[in-house]
Structures are given as C-alpha cells and as structure tokens.
Amino acid sequence: MERRSFLKKAGVGLAAGAAAGVASSPVVAAPAVHTGLPEIKWRMTSSFPRGVDTLFGSAELLSTRVSEITGGKFDIRVYPAGELLPALQALDAVQQGTVEMSHTCSYYYTGKDKAFGFGTAIPFGLNARQMDAWIIAGGGQELLDEFYSNYNIRSFLGGNTGVQMGGWYRKEINTVADMNGLKIRIAGLGGELLARMGAVPQQLAPGDIYTALEKGTIDAAEFVAPYDDEKLGLHKVAPNYYAPGFWEPGPAVHFFVNKQEWDKLPKEYQAAFQAASREAHILMTASYDHKNPQALARLLSQGVKLQRFSNEIMKKAYDLSQEMYAEESAKNPAWKKIYTEFVKYRQSQNAWFGVAEASYDRFMQSIR
Numbered sequence: 001m002e003r004r005s006f007l008k009k010a011g012v013g014l015a016a017g018a019a020a021g022v023a024s025s026p027v028v029a030a031p032a033v034h035t036g037l038p039e040i041k042w043r044m045t046s047s048f049p050r051g052v053d054t055l056f057g058s059a060e061l062l063s064t065r066v067s068e069i070t071g072g073k074f075d076i077r078v079y080p081a082g083e084l085l086p087a088l089q090a091l092d093a094v095q096q097g098t099v100e101m102s103h104t105c106s107y108y109y110t111g112k113d114k115a116f117g118f119g120t121a122i123p124f125g126l127n128a129r130q131m132d133a134w135i136i137a138g139g140g141q142e143l144l145d146e147f148y149s150n151y152n153i154r155s156f157l158g159g160n161t162g163v164q165m166g167g168w169y170r171k172e173i174n175t176v177a178d179m180n181g182l183k184i185r186i187a188g189l190g191g192e193l194l195a196r197m198g199a200v201p202q203q204l205a206p207g208d209i210y211t212a213l214e215k216g217t218i219d220a221a222e223f224v225a226p227y228d229d230e231k232l233g234l235h236k237v238a239p240n241y242y243a244p245g246f247w248e249p250g251p252a253v254h255f256f257v258n259k260q261e262w263d264k265l266p267k268e269y270q271a272a273f274q275a276a277s278r279e280a281h282i283l284m285t286a287s288y289d290h291k292n293p294q295a296l297a298r299l300l301s302q303g304v305k306l307q308r309f310s311n312e313i314m315k316k317a318y319d320l321s322q323e324m325y326a327e328e329s330a331k332n333p334a335w336k337k338i339y340t341e342f343v344k345y346r347q348s349q350n351a352w353f354g355v356a357e358a359s360y361d362r363f364m365q366s367i368r
Contacts, residue, residue, distance in 0.1 A: 107188030159284030166242035167222030190247025226295035
C-alpha cells in the first residue's frame with residue numbers, strides 16, 4: 001500500500017538522521033505524493049471579507065496546508081464573503097450542496113434553531129479555552145455532530161477569537177435604560193438578549209458594518225476585538241469602546257462540510273483536512289492574543305474611550321439570559337439536550353479556572 005511505503009521511507013530517514021547525531025533537530029517529512037489518489041477540487045465560501053485577515057486567513061491556511069499535505073491533489077479554492085455567495089448564506093450553500101464547504105460562525109444561523117448558538121458562543125457561556133476543552137475532549141463535538149447532521153453538514157473547528165469586545169457606541173451606555181431603542185449590529189443569541197434589554201438588534205455582514213454606523217442606520221456595533229475592529233475603522237464613527245462582550249466569551253469559528261462530499265473523500269484526504277483544520281484553529285487564537293494588545297494601544301492613542309459595562313447591565317443581562325435559556329429548554333428538545341450538558345461543563349470549568357487561572361490573572365493584572 002502506498003501509505004505504508006511512504007511511512008516506511010519516512011522511518012528510514014528518521015533513523016538515518018538519529019545515527020548522524022541530528023536527532024535533536026526538527027525533522028520535517030516531505031508530503032506524500034499520493035500518486036494513486038484522485039485529484040479533487042472543492043470550493044469554500046467564507047462569511048468574512050478578505051480584509052479581515054486573521055479570520056479569513058484561517059480558511060486560506062486550511063486550503064494551503066491540505067494542498068501541501070496531499071501533494072496538490074486536494075485543492076480547496078477559498079472565496080471571501082460576497083465573491084461567490086453572500087456572507088450569511090454560507091451554511092445554506094453547504095447544506096444544499098451548492099459548495100462543498102464554508103468557513104463561518106454557527107451562531108449566524110440561530111434563526112433556524114437557537115441550538116446553532118452552541119457551535120460558536122452563547123451569552124455567559126464558555127471562554128475560548130473552555131470551548132476547546134468542551135468540543136475536543138468534553139463530548140461537545142459529539143453533541144454538535146448529532147445536531148448538525150439534521151442539516152446535512154459536518155463541523156470542524158476553524159478558529160476562536162477569544163473573548164470579544166462589547167462594541168462601539170456613539171454615546172455612553174451606563175444603565176439598562178440606555179439600551180432602550182439602541183440600534184446595534186449584533187449576531188446570534190446576543191441579539192435576542194439585547195432585545196430583551198430594549199435594544200434593536202441588526203444582523204449585518206462584516207463588510208456592511210462601517211457604512212451602517214457612519215450613516216446612522218445603527219447606533220452601535222460589535223464585531224470582534226481591537227485588531228479587526230481597527231481594520232473596519234469603527235472607532236472613527238463611534239468613540240466609546242465597551243468591554244466585555246459577554247455574549248461572546250469564547251466564540252469558535254467552524255468549517256462546515258457537506259456530509260455527502262465528506263463521505264466521498266479518501267481517508268487520507270480526510271486525515272489531511274482534519275490536521276489542517278486543527279492547525280488553523282490553534283493559529284487563530286494565538287494570532288489574536290498577539291495582535292489585540294498592540295491594536296488596543298493604537299486605538300487608545302487615537303482618543304478611543306475604553307469603557308466597561310456597568311454591574312447593573314451585566315447582572316441584568318445575565319438574569320435575562322437565564323430566562324431565555326429556560327424558555328428555550330421548555331420548547332426545543334435539541335437545545336435542551338445540549339444545554340443540559342453544557343451547563344454542567346461550564347460549572348465544572350469555572351470552578352477549576354477560579355482556583356488557579358483567575359487567581360494568577362488577577363494578581364498579574366494588579367501589578368502591571
């Protein structure tokens with residue numbers, strides 16, 4: 001079998017390197033030629049514009065790595081939002097087989113079923129590390145797989161931004177009353193939660209946010225965090241920058257793949273795809289953790305007013321989120337099944353993080 005032959009040759013190379021005294025040096029195996037495997041071409045539509053390079057870059061990285069690993073046999077062409085399909089039609093296109101895959105956020109599709117929120121983030125949910133733990137090791141992937149199977153898709157982690165910011169506001173938001181009538185761009189369950197607080201949520205694709213905020217079509221907008229927000233230029237039209245984005249404590253991004261197309265892939269290509277998607281996922285979080293502090297410093301130097309949501313707003317939002325979840329559990333079996341396990345996991349994670357992680361963070365932040 002070709003794969004065994006390749007592994008055998010790789011093993012000989014490793015042994016030779018060790019004998020030559022270079023075992024401590026990193027060894028990079030050449031990609032398999034895969035001469036007996038078919039050439040496959042896929043199209044991936046993204047929900048993100050090319051200019052949002054860290055988000056969009058995750059899709060480009062997956063495409064590049066899959067091609068490298070398969071010797072160019074498995075080619076995935078990436079299309080930014082609006083080039084092939086509108087940003088928010090990414091999931092539907094995969095479900096219907098219009099394209100083989102997409103790179104998007106699950107919570108964009110809570111209008112179909114609120115349970116889509118779990119794939120990305122729900123208000124007062126898990127932070128980025130906890131989301132990874134839940135999906136990768138805590139049974140979350142299995143729960144999501146069962147849910148997504150109803151929509152003819154497979155899901156693979158494709159990034160996480162870390163806890164997001166609470167957005168840009170033309171005026172200060174100090175009390176719950178200040179939320180009343182506020183037109184804000186926000187996606188997913190965060191939008192429904194803010195609606196319960198009196199706001200008027202708008203779901204806009206990333207490329208449309210600046211224009212809407214500039215023209216006054218909306219009063220506020222949340223997107224991601226300093227690095228991406230700076231790129232969109234939102235600080236130029238709304239100077240008040242709030243934290244934290246309690247509706248997106250650890251939002252994951254996903255690669256969605258049409259089930260039939262996935263099943264047709266050779267096992268070697270499936271393995272290449274899974275390895276590349278995990279690499280892209282890890283790199284996104286690391287990139288944001290590196291870029292956001294620098295971007296925030298630049299924004300503050302331009303007169304941005306960094307604000308924190310008041311305890312009144314945070315507590316009211318939390319209480320309303322619990323009401324919302326109880327209501328959904330009473331009428332939506334898919335939501336209830338995932339949420340029941342999700343809450344147990346969140347409690348366990350927060351108990352542990354409070355022991356070591358939070359204690360260390362609080363001390364280090366106090367002496368900066």
